[in-house]
Amino acid sequence: MTRDHGVADGEAAGGExxxxxxxxxxxxxxxxxxxxxxxxxxxxxxxxxxxxxxVVRIQLWRRPVHVLTAPExxxxxxxxxxxxxxxxxxxxxxxxxxGNGLFISEGxxxxxxxxxxxxxxxxxxxxxxTAVMAxxxxxxxxxxxxxxxLTISERMHELTLDVLLEALFATRLGAGHKARIxxxxxxxxxxxxxxxxxxxPLLEKLPVPANRRFDAAVEDLRAVVDDIVxxxxxxxxxxxxxxxxxxxxxDEQTGRPMAPLxxxxxxxxxxxxxxxxxxxxxxxxxxxxACDPDLxxxxxxxxxxxASDGTVGWSDLPRLERTGHxxxxxxxxxxxxxxxxxxxxxxxxxxxxxxxxxxxILFSLTALHRDPLRYPDPHRFDxxxxxxxxxxxxxxxxxxxxxxxxxxxxETFAWTEMLIIAAAVLARWRIGLATxxxxxxxxxxxxxxxxxxxxxxxxRAGRVPAPERT
Ligand code: HEM
Numbered sequence: 487m488t489r490d491h492g493v494a495d496g497e498a499a500g501g502e503x504x505x506x507x508x509x510x511x512x513x514x515x516x517x518x519x520x521x522x523x524x525x526x527x528x529x530x531x532x533x534x535x536x537x538x539x540x541v542v543r544i545q546l547w548r549r550p551v552h553v554l555t556a557p558e559x560x561x562x563x564x565x566x567x568x569x570x571x572x573x574x575x576x577x578x579x580x581x582x583x584x585g586n587g588l589f590i591s592e593g594x595x596x597x598x599x600x601x602x603x604x605x606x607x608x609x610x611x612x613x614x615x616t617a618v619m620a621x622x623x624x625x626x627x628x629x630x631x632x633x634x635x636l637t638i639s640e641r642m643h644e645l646t647l648d649v650l651l652e653a654l655f656a657t658r659l660g661a662g663h664k665a666r667i668x669x670x671x672x673x674x675x676x677x678x679x680x681x682x683x684x685x686x687p688l689l690e691k692l693p694v695p696a697n698r699r700f701d702a703a704v705e706d707l708r709a710v711v712d713d714i715v716x717x718x719x720x721x722x723x724x725x726x727x728x729x730x731x732x733x734x735x736x737d738e739q740t741g742r743p744m745a746p747l748x749x750x751x752x753x754x755x756x757x758x759x760x761x762x763x764x765x766x767x768x769x770x771x772x773x774x775x776a777c778d779p780d781l782x783x784x785x786x787x788x789x790x791x792x793a794s795d796g797t798v799g800w801s802d803l804p805r806l807e808r809t810g811h812x813x814x815x816x817x818x819x820x821x822x823x824x825x826x827x828x829x830x831x832x833x834x835x836x837x838x839x840x841x842x843x844x845x846x847i848l849f850s851l852t853a854l855h856r857d858p859l860r861y862p863d864p865h866r867f868d869x870x871x872x873x874x875x876x877x878x879x880x881x882x883x884x885x886x887x888x889x890x891x892x893x894x895x896x897e898t899f900a901w902t903e904m905l906i907i908a909a910a911v912l913a914r915w916r917i918g919l920a921t922x923x924x925x926x927x928x929x930x931x932x933x934x935x936x937x938x939x940x941x942x943x944x945x946r947a948g949r950v951p952a953p954e955r956t
Contacts, residue, residue, distance in 0.1 A: 508552065508839050509538040510545075519545025521683065528824060528929040532853040540837040544848070547685040549575070551827075551846045552839070557860070557883040559836045560849045564890035567834055573892075574827035574846055576682035583704050584678065586748070587755020588895060596891070601738065603752065603895060606731040612898045614726050615653045616800045619903050622649045623910035624797055635920040635940040638772045642765040642907075647671060649903055650760050654728040654753060655714060666710045667757065673703035675762050676931040711753045715746055729753065758932075760896045763822040766933040767900075768907055770820035771812060773925055773939050774867045776917040781869065785809050786946065789912045796913020798906055806905050809912070811869040813904055817886035819867055820927075821852040824934035826888065851885055852934055915943040 513523045513531070523531040524546070535542040536555040544551050554560050563571065572592045580590050588599055605611065626645045630636055647668060651659055677700035681690060690697060718729055732749050736742065744752070775782045785808055792802045827848045834841040841847065856864040860883070861871065887894035894900070911917070920940035928937045 508541055508543045510543045511535055514545055532850040541839040551848050554849045557854045561889055568890045570832035571828040572831050574829040579682050580678055584754055585751030587751040589755040589759040602735040606728050607895050609898055612902050613800045618652045619649050619906040620797050623907045627910045632943055632945055638941050639769040639935055642768045646765040647761045656725055656727045663710050666706055670703040670707040671757055673699055679932050711750050715749050762933050764900050766822040766935050767816050769936050771816045772917055773936055776919045776941050786912045789909045796910045798909045803905050809908050811872040814872045815869040818855045821855050821886045822933040824852040824929055825850050916946055918942045
């Protein structure tokens with residue numbers, strides 16, 4: 487297994503190649519380009535591109551797109567070349583619909599907002615949310631029904647959304663608001679990728695059910711968040727919710743607070759960026775545990791040694807070492823953000839290929855993390871590889887949260903939340919598959935979700951008491 491494209495870390499030189507010489511992926515159809523392989527078998531298609539070279543051309547409808555397949559190049563794109571890029575065509579469309587929150591904004595505006603939001607995601611702030619995370623995890627997980635089939639991705643999505651809603655709003659959120667957000671978020675998440683791939687804006691105007699559902703969900707999400715922000719008191723900041731921190735934040739230079747519309751955009755951005763990603767990772771973790779009862783026992787023992795009822799706190803997290811390895815392996819093999827993109831705003835050069843301003847650039851973190859040269863036997867779920875020094879590529883090139891100025895602002899939030907939820911599950915339940923066989927990956931939204939999967943859970947011996955109902 488050799489693949490030497492001569493891509494060195496920091497590589498910049500190399501003969502320039504006219505873009506006509508950049509290899510083009512097989513399977514292009516007139517009019518739609520590579521849309522069918524990308525949508526019907528996304529990961530085999532994206533993984534196969536590395537064999538063609540470090541830069542490969544594909545076409546989405548009539549739009550040419552360059553795919554970077556080498557992790558060093560992706561790291562350079564995200565870090566050193568960040569100032570020469572913007573977020574790309576998917577986000578052009580998202581901005582009009584979902585506002586200019588951190589996940590969508592770019593350039594100087596993004597940097598200013600990032601500085602404003604950063605303190606809300608500092609470790610000291612996250613520490614205050616561990617009680618919320620543990621309470622929500624215990625409440626949700628203890629209500630799961632034993633013996634009957636459980637669609638884990640739905641349960642995890644509800645749970646991560648509840649965690650974020652409480653961290654954002656605490657008691658400001660009425661039951662009506664909450665139900666509307668729960669209804670809108672999944673529809674918006676699926677619709678926004680699908681819309682980005684429409685070949686013509688005219689298709690968005692067609693009065694078909696998918697468009698109507700999406701438009702209604704976007705409108706409702708904005709309306710609910712507007713409502714909550716309008717009711718919030720700018721002066722407090724004292725209840726330590728994420729919303730209070732956003733409202734209390736002041737621009738370093740002007741001393742001004744964020745405009746209410748911007749607060750709304752930031753909240754919407756967090757709801758979209760911060761729920762499905764963690765839910766997808768947790769669903770894959772449960773699936774992998776269901777396939778490996780020995781690993782489940784090992785992790786269950788680790789959790790119970792730290793907290794017999796599975797309720798772990800901030801200071802317990804470093805002791806969940808094996809559970810952490812299983813989560814790292816989940817983020818490697820099932821990296822949630824299967825496809826990300828950028829657009830050049832200045833000339834760029836990768837492995838000898840010049841990319842002119844305006845070039846659309848795509849990369850798949852999931853494909854990078856399945857490279858057999860970096861991760862031997864890449865499709866095997868092997869948490870042990872995170873214990874064995876030297877068995878995996880340098881940490882710098884393991885990028886489930888990306889890198890550079892757009893690196894996930896919620897990384898510590900996500901790790902804390904995932905460990906706490908995993909511990910709550912492991913302490914209570916023994917997980918099995920409801921139906922045998924491998925589960926399929928589905929890439930119809932921003933993350934690579936497991937289709938289903940249907941799991942069946944059984945109580946572990948030494949029952950954990952149910953938490954008080956809230
Ligand atoms: C396992 C869980 C998560 C994963 C794998 C993940 C992954 C990512 C990735 C790859 C990006 C970069 C996107 C790009 O470069 O285009 C990103 C950005 C972002 N994430 Fe996460 N994320 C997770 C959880 C969260 C959580 C829990 C929150 C919030 C509570 C969050 C909020 C954000 C925001 C606001 C951005 C935009 C940051 C910026 O551009 O400055 N994420 N995330």
